[in-house]
Amino acid sequence: MSPVRYAVLRLITAVRRRTRRWAASPPALDVIAALSCFSLMVLDVPGLAGDDNSLTGLTATLVLGAGAATLVLRRRAPWVPYAVALVLLGWLHELTLIQFALYSLGRFRGRAAGVLATAGYVAVAYALFNLPGWPERSADTLSSFLSLVVPIGVLAAGVGIAAYRHDLVRELAAQRARTAVLKAVQDERISVARDVHDLVGRELTVLSVRAEVLAVRARGGSYEKDFDELAETARRAHQMLNDTIVHRADERTATPGLDGLAALAAEGMAMGSPVVVEVADAAYGLSPLRQAAVYRVVQECLTNAAKHAPGERVTVSIAPEGPQSPEGPGAPHGPVAPGGARLRVVVRNPLPAAAPVTEPVSSGTGTLSMRERVAAMGGTLTAGPGDGTYEVVAVLPAGRRPAAG
Structure with a gap:
């Protein structure tokens, strides 16, 4: 032709x-x-x-x-x-x-x-x-x-x-x-989540039991406390898995808000990374949905810092963005109108002088998940190295605070 x-x-x-x-x-x-x-x-x-x-x-x-x-x-x-x-x-x-x-x-x-x-x-x-x-x-x-x-x-x-x-x-x-299609997709997601819960939960249970056995064997030794902490961490991870998958599928639990950041900082300390959290008073007036998004972002950042920069000091700053907000990478220029107020979350940690001895276990999707979570709230997230530090900056709409009473 x-x-x-x-x-x-x-x-x-x-x-x-x-x-x-x-x-x-x-x-x-x-x-x-x-x-x-x-x-x-x-x-x-x-x-x-x-x-x-x-x-x-x-x-x-x-x-x-x-x-x-x-x-x-x-x-x-x-x-x-x-x-x-x-x-x-x-x-x-x-x-x-x-x-x-x-x-x-x-x-x-x-x-x-x-x-x-x-x-x-x-x-x-x-x-x-x-x-x-x-x-x-x-x-x-x-x-x-x-x-x-x-x-x-x-x-x-x-x-x-x-x-x-x-x-x-x-x-x-x-x-x-x-x-029917949406229900089928939701049912499949719940089924996959529960399969993950069963498989990963079993391994966490084995880890917890094994750590407890080793703690008994090391009774009175220098490693007894470490094995006890390992067993406790495994049990806590199993409980978090239950809360995240099983309870959430039944809609009976909620993600912590800004009040849960202190516990995250304590966990970071236990993992050997000093964590300093600064939260402006005005940030506590955010809706529970936005507080949950901030909590998840900070949680992922602290986890990444523990994996890739163990022992380094991590600073977390959460404050409304406006004319008085501190200058820094990712800050917008000019004042913010009252109707367009935003919340700025900054997590920084120094880059390690040397690579970790063992390669950390990572799926490589943590930053992508954070970015999608913030984008779903109408915000933006940037992450990357600069001036000897690794910095994550999330900016999301502050929204309308609930009226008093």
Whole structure:
């Protein structure tokens, strides 16, 4: 196949796809409805031009075209074609547009609007039906009215209401399908989390028991305290695993806030890294959700510092960001408006003079997890070395503090 022919075929295929997509779109369907209504009303043009209504074939066509054109508003403003249809009903005795208008009201506004519009149409039509000249009066006027005008309106509105209910059922089915997918994903996550809990929990239990055995064997020796601390750490890690996976899956526990930073600092001290935490008083007014995010960021930073810079001093600074906030890397320039107040979390530690003797166990996703957590709160996080230190800076919206009382 030649390149030119191939390019032409691709162009034709793309045009067909775009045409099919446009034809299925709501605006295209509205235009098709207007054209369909106009094509039906055009059949009445010869009769309208012959009646005593001051219209010629051309002007009657233009009037009917203008009336049909209002159907492009049938989704946004279905009462507009309805009102125009009533005018054409009284002026030209035209029943086609009112059928489309009643269907549109039932289709896009539901049963109440459809019933109300049908009642209004029947009342107006009955009043017009009893006027001289529309339609040809006969002895059985009421029976003619009931057999012609009323069924037209009721049928059109009824079909529209049925379509409206069908749309509701279809949307409900789609919503249920989406909910089922989300539930399946959530169940799978809980299943994976519990598998992790079972596997990792077993290893932590083995570690705890083994450390306790070694502590008994080293009773009275210089390593007894170290083995006891190791066993206690394993038990605490197992408890944290339970709290994080099992209890959270049941929604019965919450992440600590800023009050839990003291315990994190104590753990860092126990691991051999001095930790200094400075928290501004105003930071304690944050919502529990933001405090939990700050707690997780600081926890991950202290864990990384213990892995990659053991024994180095770690400083943690948490304070609202504004004109009086200390200068430092990552600080924005200029004052912060009261409505856009932010919280700045800075964690620093010196870079170690030499690499650790043993390579730390790390998944390499800690910084990414912190960044995603802060981004979910509408903030930013930067991390990296500079001037002999490793610094993590998180800036997130402070939010509105809860009112007192």
